[in-house]
Amino acid sequence: MYSEKVMDHFQNPRNVGEIEDASGVGTVGNAKCGDIMRIYLDIDENQVIHDCKFKTFGCGAAVATSSMATELVKGKTIQEAMEVTNKAVMDALDGLPPVKVHCSLLAEEAIHAALWDYAEKNHIQIEGLEKPKTDIHEGEEEQEEEY
Amino acid sequence: MNKIIYLDNAATTKVAPEVVEAMVPYFSENYGNPSSIYELAGASKEAVSRSRETIAKILGAEAKEIYFTGCGTEADNWAIVGAFEAYKDKGSHIITTKIEHHAVLNTCEYLEKMRKAKVTYLDVDENGLVRPEEVEKAITPETILISVMYANNEIGTIQPIKEIGQIARKHGILFHTDAVQAFGQLPIQVDDDCIDMLSSSAHKINGPKGMGFLYIRKGVKIRSFIHGGAQERKRRAGTENVAGIVGYACAAKRAVDSMEERTKRERNLRNYLVNRIMNEIPYVRLNGDPEKRLPNNVNVSLQFIEGESLLIMLDMEGICVSSGSACTSGSLDPSHVLLAIGLPHEIAHGSLRMTLGEDTTKEELDYVVEKLKGIVEHLRAMSPLYEDFVKNGKK
């Protein structure tokens, strides 16, 4: 079901943990739909993401996308991190099964939420960053049933 | 350990060697169509009627009350749609429960949407038990069918079938039970339990997949569902799956002959597994009734953990189990059964079902518990829910 890369990041997740006094923390998702992602960012005075950690409650894909997202933003500037989209995370993992695409959206949202927290704390604006949705399934359409 | 530890016997079971052996001649030598008249076909016809008798006897039924179907799902569909169509002049109300298998639930939903049926989905208590008095309260003059499963496939809860059957009988309403998980595990007598229709499936009792039957009490007139030839007393058309039928009867006989000893052994092992998990892993709850439960069923919720991750990690250790998490159900919602017993979503997502089989050993269970402990620790260390729980002083 999952690509080798997904399995690798699931089995050996990179950057699991917390950062004390993080520059920004973002939590997205909800327990109702079964995945919650929390991302911690440590951002230095040059707006470079020094360190990034995550905690995730969710399926294999949710863990793997969190892990990959942290890898992708680490060492990047905030503006560069803004370019880490869900598609970038998915591509880096050699794709996800269709039903798991929402996990990659969650990873993108989690990074944005952490950046938003950082921006608010420091009273700055990050170009292109919108207030993150708390529920990533907002607006998602129910599958039509067939008879 | 490279060996597979299979703890998903509620999903399906391994076909027993003697069942395979019994089936083989009906593929190769005795391949005649039971409806044909030459001698070659006689063996097939004979085998089908012998098998029907074997199964009927187990239930205390008559051979002509057993109708073979293509699976348990078909038996459920047939019972419900067939009863609805036959009795819709009398009324269109069906009573069932929130914890039925989708074979029943989706069939009822179909009748609601397409045929204007009215369906009452009864609640269950926190252990998953249907209250017979609520069944009785739900009855209206329009009620034509009551369908309550014998035992639940996820949490193993065994329902008070006899009491429900007596209520149905008293009110002159047809009573169907989905006994897919119970047949061969529990001693069932259709007369004692006032059952009018009963569904079963071969692959849950070491028989072949794609083979089921519906017991229909003599005199119950339900409509046919599969139209065509005159097989199954003109009520279920289609050339019989002769080898499947033979395998089913062999598996059923085998399950009943070994029932007492096997279920005793499984119950002991099951209790051992539950005790080890409850004692050695913190923040776990047992789902389902502790007593009124299938002998081989364990269902626990491991708090702060999501089921699919758990399943994949156990799979990497060669352990096959299942979960009621959304990710494993193919939707965003966790199992309807776990929600019906009142579990919050996040706890339902962390459920783990282990269903023992006749080959399960204590050594295997010890191995599973050891692996499970490590995996739970690993996943909790990764869980933001666990982090919050610890930061809030474990409240």
Ligand SMILES: Cc1ncc(COP(=O)(O)O)c(C=O)c1O
């Ligand atoms: C309670 C219950 N009903 C019905 C079914 C469906 O049976 P089958 O797989 O033979 O269609 C199952 C098995 O998945 C079950 O557990």
